[in-house]
Amino acid sequence: MRKSRGLSRRQFLYRSASGALAATSATLAGTAGWLVSPTQAIAAEAAPRRGGTLVASWGGLEPQALFVAGGGGSSPFMTSTKILERLLKIDEKLAFQPVLATDVRASSDFRTYTVALRQNVLWHDGKPFTADDVVYNVQEHWKPISAGVALKALKRVSATDAHTVKLEFSTPVPEFFFKSILAGQYQVVVPKHLYAGKDIITNPLNNTPIGTGPWKYGQWVRGSHVAYTRNEQYWNAAQPYPDKLIIRWWSDPASRSAALETGELGVAFSNPVPGRDIDRLVKTGKIVVDTKGYENAAWTVTVEFNQRREHVRRREVRQAILHAIDRKFIIDTIYFGRGKPAVSPIFRSNPLFFTDDVPKYPFDPAKANALLDAAGLPRKNGSRFSINLVAAAWFEENAKLGQYLKQALQDIGITVKLDSLDRATSLKRIYSDYDYDIAVSNFTAPLELVPVVTQFYTTDGIVKGAAFRNATGYSNPAMDALVDRLTVETDNTKRQKLAHDFARLAATDVPLVPLVEMESFTLSRTNVRRATTSANVQGDALADVWLAS
Amino acid sequence: MVTRLLLRRVLQAIPLLLGVIVMNFCLIQSVPGTLLDVMTAEQQVTDPALIERLRVTYGMDKPLWQQLLHYINAVGHLDLGYSYRHNLPVFDVIMAHLPATLVLMLASLAIAVVVGVAAGVIAAVNVNTWRDTLVSMLAVVCFAAPSFWLGIMLIILFSVKLGWFPVGGMTTIGMDYGTGVAGAWHAALDVLHHLALPALTLGLFYAATYARVMRASMLEVARQDHVRTAQAKGLTRRAVIARHMVRNAMLPVVTLLGLQLGTVLGGSIVVEAVFSWPGIGGVLFDSVMSRNYPVVLGLLVLSSALVIVANIAVDLVYTRLDPRIRTHAS
Numbered sequence: 001m002r003k004s005r006g007l008s009r010r011q012f013l014y015r016s017a018s019g020a021l022a023a024t025s026a027t028l029a030g031t032a033g034w035l036v037s038p039t040q041a042i043a044a045e046a047a048p049r050r051g052g053t054l055v056a057s058w059g060g061l062e063p064q065a066l067f068v069a070g071g072g073g074s075s076p077f078m079t080s081t082k083i084l085e086r087l088l089k090i091d092e093k094l095a096f097q098p099v100l101a102t103d104v105r106a107s108s109d110f111r112t113y114t115v116a117l118r119q120n121v122l123w124h125d126g127k128p129f130t131a132d133d134v135v136y137n138v139q140e141h142w143k144p145i146s147a148g149v150a151l152k153a154l155k156r157v158s159a160t161d162a163h164t165v166k167l168e169f170s171t172p173v174p175e176f177f178f179k180s181i182l183a184g185q186y187q188v189v190v191p192k193h194l195y196a197g198k199d200i201i202t203n204p205l206n207n208t209p210i211g212t213g214p215w216k217y218g219q220w221v222r223g224s225h226v227a228y229t230r231n232e233q234y235w236n237a238a239q240p241y242p243d244k245l246i247i248r249w250w251s252d253p254a255s256r257s258a259a260l261e262t263g264e265l266g267v268a269f270s271n272p273v274p275g276r277d278i279d280r281l282v283k284t285g286k287i288v289v290d291t292k293g294y295e296n297a298a299w300t301v302t303v304e305f306n307q308r309r310e311h312v313r314r315r316e317v318r319q320a321i322l323h324a325i326d327r328k329f330i331i332d333t334i335y336f337g338r339g340k341p342a343v344s345p346i347f348r349s350n351p352l353f354f355t356d357d358v359p360k361y362p363f364d365p366a367k368a369n370a371l372l373d374a375a376g377l378p379r380k381n382g383s384r385f386s387i388n389l390v391a392a393a394w395f396e397e398n399a400k401l402g403q404y405l406k407q408a409l410q411d412i413g414i415t416v417k418l419d420s421l422d423r424a425t426s427l428k429r430i431y432s433d434y435d436y437d438i439a440v441s442n443f444t445a446p447l448e449l450v451p452v453v454t455q456f457y458t459t460d461g462i463v464k465g466a467a468f469r470n471a472t473g474y475s476n477p478a479m480d481a482l483v484d485r486l487t488v489e490t491d492n493t494k495r496q497k498l499a500h501d502f503a504r505l506a507a508t509d510v511p512l513v514p515l516v517e518m519e520s521f522t523l524s525r526t527n528v529r530r531a532t533t534s535a536n537v538q539g540d541a542l543a544d545v546w547l548a549s
Numbered sequence: 550m551v552t553r554l555l556l557r558r559v560l561q562a563i564p565l566l567l568g569v570i571v572m573n574f575c576l577i578q579s580v581p582g583t584l585l586d587v588m589t590a591e592q593q594v595t596d597p598a599l600i601e602r603l604r605v606t607y608g609m610d611k612p613l614w615q616q617l618l619h620y621i622n623a624v625g626h627l628d629l630g631y632s633y634r635h636n637l638p639v640f641d642v643i644m645a646h647l648p649a650t651l652v653l654m655l656a657s658l659a660i661a662v663v664v665g666v667a668a669g670v671i672a673a674v675n676v677n678t679w680r681d682t683l684v685s686m687l688a689v690v691c692f693a694a695p696s697f698w699l700g701i702m703l704i705i706l707f708s709v710k711l712g713w714f715p716v717g718g719m720t721t722i723g724m725d726y727g728t729g730v731a732g733a734w735h736a737a738l739d740v741l742h743h744l745a746l747p748a749l750t751l752g753l754f755y756a757a758t759y760a761r762v763m764r765a766s767m768l769e770v771a772r773q774d775h776v777r778t779a780q781a782k783g784l785t786r787r788a789v790i791a792r793h794m795v796r797n798a799m800l801p802v803v804t805l806l807g808l809q810l811g812t813v814l815g816g817s818i819v820v821e822a823v824f825s826w827p828g829i830g831g832v833l834f835d836s837v838m839s840r841n842y843p844v845v846l847g848l849l850v851l852s853s854a855l856v857i858v859a860n861i862a863v864d865l866v867y868t869r870l871d872p873r874i875r876t877h878a879s
Contacts, residue, residue, distance in 0.1 A: 053723060055722070061831065061834075061835060062831055062832075062835070064634040064635050064835065064839070065634070065635060065636050068591065068592060069592065070591075070592030070593050070594060071591060071592050071593050072591045072592055073591040144596070144599065145592070145594070145599070146592075146593070148595060148596055149595060186593070201592075201603070201606075202606065202633060202636055203636070204636050204637070206636050207635070207636055207637065221722075221827060222642075222645035222646055222827060222832070223645070223646050223649060223821075223826070223827025223828060223829075223831050223832065224718055224719060224720075224722075224825065224827035225718075225722055227722065227723070244723060246722055246723070248718070248722070248825070249825060249831070250716075250717055250825045251822045251825065251831055251834075252697070252701075252822050252823045252825070254701045254704075254823075255701070255704060255716055255717050255823055255824065255825060258701075258704050258705065258708060258709050258716045259716040259717060261709050262708055262709055262712065262715075262716055264715060264716050264717070421581075422582075422838060423582075423587060423838050423839070424580075424581070424582025424583065424586055424587050424838065424839065424840045425580075425581040425582045426582075427582060427586040427587060427590050428581050428582040428583070428586050429581070431586075431590065432586060463595045463597065465585075465586070465589060465597075465600055466589065466590075466594060466595040466600070467586070467589065467590030467593075468590065468593070469595060
């Protein structure tokens with residue numbers, strides 16, 4: 001039985017912020033080469049074709065479970081989002097698009113949101129999707145696990161009818177913020193009838209998820225791949241286009257590269273091969289590279305200054321250290337030119353909130369030395385002071401960056417003890433024990449700043465043992481007040497100004513400094529079309545992708 | 550007599566396994582970082598109450614000695630524990646990957662033994678000739694080449710350039726093999742097609758070792774009285790080599806085979822990564838990185854048991870190859 005399509009995606013362009021986003025991104029696309037999408041150019045050639053098997057992969061390992069409540073890292077994010085859907089998605093033009101929600105309306109005071117849900121949607125086991133499913137997810141999944149901080153002001157959630165949900169908040173909630181939660185990385189909707197009364201984190205069903213998405217779970221051959229079959233009862237009757245989807249793991253980047261060359265692999269997301277291999281692969285004429293589709297999950301590498309430690313707690317010392325870092329050298333040498341110097345925690349890929357009008361720290365070792373002298377830290381026997389540098393070596397580049405920073409800091413008289421550590425040890429040292437002076441780490445920034453980006457700078461972001469939060473111990477009442485206002489400001493223009501103020505203060509106090517806006521890329525065979533129709537491709541349902549003959 | 554030997558070896562294995570468990574448990578616990586650190590980081594958990602709930606769920610709220618006793622007791626009841634990271638019993642996690650690893654190990658060892666023994670014999674019977682030099686040189690190359698490099702080179706040549714073999718995996722995904730004997734035959738051929746390059750990569754490394762050992766052993770046996778007697782009896786050169794030299798010279802190779810089973814398991818992990826072979830390598834790597842101790846311990850217990858069983862089997866093979874050992878055992 002084919003289901004009603006309801007509103008088409010194109011009819012569902014949201015008003016407010018999403019329109020502004022689309023316009024801004026279109027402008028940027030014209031001026032910034034890195035937003036140009038080769039696959040989109042190819043996609044314009046023909047109408048979608050049904051059939052075929054798409055083999056997809058990414059630059060990482062097999063997931064521990066196909067769905068992990070709260071995330072579980074990039075691997076389960078990739079495998080779960082083909083089966084489990086969110087209420088909204090942000091497309092490649094950075095506009096909100098309907099998925100399981102067809103309309104989202106705010107009350108005049110922005111304290112209540114009414115979400116109209118798509119009708120005639122079936123779970124893969126044939127049960128109907130209703131408002132009760134969404135209420136269950138808000139109460140038992142999103143609020144306690146995957147979006148607790150974002151939904152902090154949530155007072156009540158209720159189903160007003162079978163396909164309408166009302167969420168009431170104790171404070172005004174900006175529309176873009178709210179929609180970003182609904183389109184958020186981990187706010188997939190799981191079926192209430194299968195999860196209610198059971199622990200969502202340890203439910204064995206997480207290995208064989210049942211959702212509403214375009215792809216149904218087929219088979220998981222551990223160590224090899226997950227096979228998905230087309231959901232013939234998908235609410236968008238035309239989609240998905242291929243008969244089968246395979247997500248397969250090549251843990252070795254060189255093998256992944258070879259698989260793309262031979263055609264065993266159709267599309268690979270999130271930097272599947274080393275940057276130095278891209279040109280060689282593209283020159284074969286069989287593979288195209290695309291850097292779009294990562295705007296809502298922009299990766300950066302950061303240096304974090306522990307405010308509990310003697311020297312780096314001083315702002316002038318941190319600023320001096322930043323002047324000793326040559327970001328161009330880092331990008332050219334460590335990232336093979338695939339990145340841009342970051343100027344603040346808001347990146348160029350975020351046209352809604354980015355500003356270049358922030359304090360900057362150009363590479364100037366003489367100035368760094370002068371600032372340290374002025375701070376009363378002269379060289380004694382060649383060294384001003386010693387620090388411990390922890391490089392979270394979950395990425396090879398982080399370890400290399402640690403080695404570079406050690407040399408750069410020693411050039412200005414700071415003795416460095418470098419520890420390049422594996423994932424678990426890094427997490428413990430940086431986020432549980434706070435045992436470092438300077439740490440090299442990473443984070444991914446979505447378009448909405450609250451709370452993912454802001455919690456690195458706010459006092460309430462300090463939660464011992466919680467990773468990718470404020471581990472530096474930075475606490476500034478002015479910053480807290482600014483973020484509080486950003487969280488409740490519903491006027492888009494005023495909110496943008498607050499975001500710029502946030503960026504400026506973060507770039508002035510520099511407790512945590514994104515050094516490089518890392519460029520993410522997708523590689524695909526030339527017959528794979530429309531692989532990038534989302535601002536976070538790794539979590540896209542791959543409903544739009546099709547295979548040319 | 551052989552039964553008594555077997556029984557003695559099995560009884561000796563029990564304290565050995567217990568020692569493996571205790572030592573590995575202590576080693577793992579001494580490494581910084583815990584499963585809780587990794588899981589809460591990956592799941593973006595910020596609520597202290599939820600972190601505590603997970604600590605209790607993972608059994609990490611109890612003192613270490615209690616965790617150890619609980620684990621030993623569970624293993625005694627053939628229960629390897631539960632992997633909360635996989636939402637599966639540890640045994641199921643391991644069994645999902647172990648068969649593929651065993652297939653790769655056995656195929657590699659078969660290649661290693663056949664190629665290594667043959668090369669060693671050729672080198673020994675042609676000692677100080679160009680054949681001997683060639684075998685020695687090839688052995689050095691195979692031994693020195695890192696398996697990940699050799700694997701990539703084989704992929705580039707045989708998969709990318711020639712297109713003879715697939716880049717990775719164990720089977721052709723989505724292939725319908727059919728049913729019955731024909732289906733099983735096609736499935737086996739498909740696995741062999743995928744197995745060729747990884748087995749060769751791993752097997753050639755060990756073949757190099759066996760070739761060197763076999764050559765030395767053959768040269769030593771060649772000087773022994775029974776070989777001279779066989780030659781004096783007028784047996785052909787081929788008969789002397791096959792019946793009187795190779796069999797005796799095999800003993801060190803068999804010893805090495807038993808000892809190296811653990812190393813082959815370690816080597817297969819690298820090869821599995823290069824060829825995306827769905828073995829335990831990936832799960833072991835992830836479990837070590839995420840401090841998923843139940844799975845790491847389970848794998849160590851099973852691999853230790855595997856090595857112990859292999860060494861018992863080697864002891865039994867000894868008794869078949871060398872009657873003197875059989876007599877001594879009795």
